[in-house]
Amino acid sequence: MSKINTSNLHIPHAMSENWQVIVNLIAQLIPVPAALIMRVHRDTIEVFSCNNNINHPYKRGDTEQLGQGLYCEYVIKHQKQLVVKNALEAPNWSNNPDIKLGMISYCGFPISWPNGEPFGTICVLDSKARELSDIATQLLASYKESLEAQLATLYQNQQLKILNSELQSRVNTRTQDLVDLNFSLNQEIDKRRAAEQKVIYHQRHDLGTGFLNRNTLEFEASRAVDITIEHPQFGASAVHIGFSNGKLIQSRFGFAVWEGILVQLREKIGYLSRYHLQTSRPTSTELVFLIESNNLAQDLEQFTQQLVEVSHSSFDVEGESIHLHSYVGVSTTNNASSGHILLQQASEAMRSCKDSGHKLIYYSEAISMAQNNLNHLENYLLQAVRSDDLLLYFQPKVSPTTHRWIGAEALLRWRHPVLGDVSNEALIKMAEKNGLIFEVGNFVLRSAIAKASEWSAVIRDFKIAVNISAVQLKNQHFAEQIEDLLTAYHLPAECLELEVTESTLIADEQVAHTTLLALHQLGVTLSLDDFGTGYSSFDYLKKFPFDAIKVDKSFIKQLNISEHDKTIVQSIIKIAKKLDLAVTVEGIETLEHEKFIIEEGCEYGQGFYYGKPMPCDEFEVCLMSKHYPDNLNQSFQ
Secondary structure (H helix, E strand, O other), X not given: OOOOOHHHOOOOHHHHHHHHHHHHHHHHHOOXXXXXXXXXXXXXXXXXXXXXXOOOOOOOXXXXXXXXXXXXXXXHHHOOOEEEOOHHHOHHHOOOHHXXXXXXXXXXXXXXXXXXXXXXXXXXXXXXXXXXXXXXXXXXHHHHHHHHHHHHHHHHHHHHHHHHHHHHHHHHHHXXXXXXXXXXXXXXXXHHHHHHHHHHHHHHEOOOOOOEOHHHHHHHHHHHHHHHHHOOOOEEEEEXXXXXOHHHHHHHHOHHHHHHHHHHHHHHHOOOOOOEEEEEEEEOOEEEEEEEEOOHHHHHHXXXXXXXXXXXXXXXXXXXXXXXXXXXXXXXXXXXXXXXXXXXXXXXXXXXXXXXXXXXXXXXXXXXXXXXXXXXXXHHHHHHXXXXXXXXXXXXXXXXXXXXXXXXXXXXXXXXXXXXXEOHHHHHHHHHHOOOHHHHHHHHHHHHHHHHHHHHOOOOOOEEEEEOOHHHHOOOOHHHHHHHHXXXXXXXXXXXXXXXXXXXXXXXXXXXXXXXXXXXXXXOEEEEEEEOOOOOHHHHHHHOOOOEEEEOHHHHHOOOOOHHHHHHHHHHHHHHHHOOOEEEEEOOXXXXXXXXXXXXXXXXXXXXXXXXXXXXXXHHHHHHHHHOOOOOOOOOO
16 A cells, blocks of 8 residues: 655644634643644644634744754654743753743643654643643643544545555455454544543533532533423432531642542442432532432432531541531422522522531521521621620639639620620621621720739639630731730739630631740730540640640530540540640539539539629629628729
C-alpha cells in the first residue's frame, strides 16, 4: 500500500468543530485563559484550534517559526508532557516568545498520528504562575487520547481509500487486511464515543466527588416534581445536609481529603434499590440527596435515620478520627410545586436545623415564619443596643464543699415587650451575624467588670466569668481593651475569668493564640468552656495558655444512667488535675451530682442546684445571704 503523507491530510469541518468544543470546555473546566490545539509543519507551527470563550492573545491560523525555543516545539521534539509553572523563574524558558504575549505558565501533551508522526500538541497557557492539579492534568491527557483517536479514524479512512483502489486487482489476497482494518476502525469509533461520553459526564458532575453538580441537581429536581404532578402515586423529596466544620476540615487537611470524606459518607449510606436516589454537591460543604419513591413517607424516614447516623459517625483521616458536625433539612413535593421550590425549602429547613441545634428538621410553614421572626428579632436587637435596653443576669459559681459563692457567670438577657425574654446564646449569635457583636460584647464586659468591682470589694476572692465570642477574640486590640476596663473599674485581673469555646478558637488559631497569651500575661483567668464536646479539646490545652476548664453539662445529665459519661468526666478531671488546671462542672442539678464532683475533687460547680441565672438585684441579695446571713443590710455601694 502507498505511504500516506500526513502533512497533506485535511481535518474535516465536523472534526474541527468538535475540537473547538473541546478547547472551550478545557478552558472552562480547568480553568485557564488559553486552551490550544497546535499543528506542526515543516518550518512552522500553527494555532489550529483555540478557545473562544475567554479572552487571550491567540487566534486560529496564527503561526510561529520553529527554532525559537517554543514550549510546543519541545513537547513535539521529545514526545513527552511539558509543565512550566513560571517561565519568568525558569532560565530555560525566560526567552520564550509566549512571554511577550503575557503567558508564563504552560502544560502540554504531544499529539501523534497512528504511524508515529507528530501532528502537534494540545496545551493550556496561563498569564499567572500556576501548576495544574492532578485532576486537571488527567483531564488534559484524556482529551489528548480523544484527539489521537479521531486522527487515527481519519488516518485509517485514508488507508481505506487507498486500499479500495488497490483492491480492484488484489481482492482475493487483501480481503483479510480489509477485515482487520474495519475492526480497528470500529475500535477507534468506540473510543471516540467514550471520549464524548466523558465530556458529557464532566458537564453534569462535580469533578472532586463525582456527584451531580448544582445545575444538574436543579434539572433533576424539576423533572422529579413534574413526574409527581403527572403521577400522584409517586413522591419526591430533597434532603439537604450541611457541615458546620466542613471549611475547617478543608483548611486543615486540604480539599482532596474533604472530598474523600464526602465520598466515604455516601458509601456508608449504601446503594438502596427500593427507591431512586441521586446525590449532588451544590456547594463545597453541602450535599443534597434527591429521592423519588412510590412509598415516600416510609422510605424517607428510613433514609434520614440512616443519614443522621452515618453523618455523626467517625471518619479516619491521616490516622486521626474526624467527626462531622452535620445538620439536615428535608422537603417533599407535598409542599413544593416546582423543583426550585423543593430545593429552596430543603435549604431553609437545613438552616433552621443549624440554628436550632437539632439533627434533622422537616420543612413546614412554621419554619418560614421562624425565619421571618428571626429577621424581626435582629432588627429589634439593633434598636435595643442603641437604646441600652440589654441587661445582665448572673448565675453563681459555687464551692461544692462549702456552698460558698466564689464567683458568677455573666449572661446577657433581653426582655422584649413582644418577643419576651431572649437568652444569651441567641443574642450572641444574632449579634455576630448582623455586626453588633462589638457593641454587645463591650456592654457585657463593661457591665460585668463594674459589678465585679463592687462585689470583690466586699467578698474575698470573688471572680466574674464572661463568655468571649470568636469575633472579639480576633480583634488584635482586645487585650488592651480588657486592660483599660480593669484599670477604669479598679478590678484586679485575677478577679476576671474569660470563657472561650472551641468554636471560638478554630476561627483563627494564630490570632487567638496571640490574644490569649496577652490576656494570660495580664493575669486574667482563661477557661476552656464546653470542654469535651469538641474533637480536639485536649489539643487546645497544649496550644493555648488556659488556667481552667469547664466540663460541659451534657455529660452531667447522663451520670445516673451512663457509666460511659461518668468515666469520661472522671478522665477529664484527672487530666486537668495533672495539668494543674482548675475544674468547673456545669449542669449540677441534684445532690447526687454534687456528691460526684466532690468525690472527684472539683473546685467549682454551677447549675440550678445552686442557683439559676438571676437579675443583678436578686443575685446581690442571695450573695449577701451566703456570705453575711446575719447582716443582710451589708451594702455593695
